[in-house]
């Protein structure tokens with residue numbers, strides 16, 4: 395059995411101070427990033443594909459390199475380790491600070507392993523980060539070397555694919571898969587690899603709910619599926635779940651509730667790409683008391699969440715506004731003609747279907 399490596403707490407606190415005590419945050423030296431990634435890999439080896447988590451827990455959606463907005467989350471949602479956090483992936487690409495964002499999250503995970511959980515999004519991948527900003531950002535910030543990108547994308551292969559909260563809520567980055575009826579099938583996947591083009595692992599990070607369908611349908615993203623009411627109803631029933639919580643889709647109000655709270659989308663990048671003007675949120679799950687006989691109603695409230703849950707909505711940080719004002723280019727995009735409806739690959743789809751209430755971003 396491999397004994398996980400550990401980094402002394404003062405060293406981790408030093409990393410956290412470099413990132414948190416300086417404006418702009420300092421970059422961690424490449425050797426430090428290498429050591430952090432190597433250590434976290436040894437620890438993640440023994441973590442199951444689906445992490446069992448107990449409430450209270452605060453769930454965070456896509457961040458996409460918006461470092462200052464991540465700090466805003468700790469302001470409005472409580473700082474670690476006092477508040478427990480589950481991050482649903484898409485830490486990198488698009489924003490200007492993917493390096494700072496992911497190194498902060500890695501440092502926090504190593505410093506407070508029981509209080510921070512990180513799962514994998516579709517952007518935690520070599521191919522996607524090569525095209526959508528993280529790779530170029532590393533090259534720019536580390537004097538032309540891709541080493542840090544290598545260390546971090548190698549670590550991505552070790553991230554778990556989902557979590558359960560109180561055994562009743564399933565959380566993953568994207569959604570459900572036609573190849574998967576049982577949570578045990580996810581638990582059995584060999585996840586220690588690049589995200590494949592199809593199959594359970596791909597679908598978990600790429601799929602989206604669609605309130606207009608009942609079954610599965612091919613996704614306009616070119617990967618994963620759209621899934622409808624009957625799919626989620628059956629999946630919850632068969633796995634003794636009450637709800638799916640996921641991220642992966644920009645929401646103007648910061649969140650969306652589907653099917654009276656059966657599926658929630660949490661989106662945590664306000665003013666996405668420094669130009670979308672959207673709100674963001676984190677989902678706070680205080681308890682699962684709705685499961686007890688006394689209060690067994692699972693009908694949702696005005697936010698469309700279940701009792702004991704709350705979407706804490708927030709807006710862009712002053713630094714995000716400043717970056718917008720400065721008109722910096724967005725990673726992986728040509729901003730002048732940026733098609734906010736879906737990115738380069740799916741432009742054709744969106745010119746013909748502009749009326750959708752949710753938009754698909756990579």
Ligand SMILES: [Mn+2]
Pocket residue numbers: 456484515516517567599641642643756
């Ligand atoms: Mn995503």
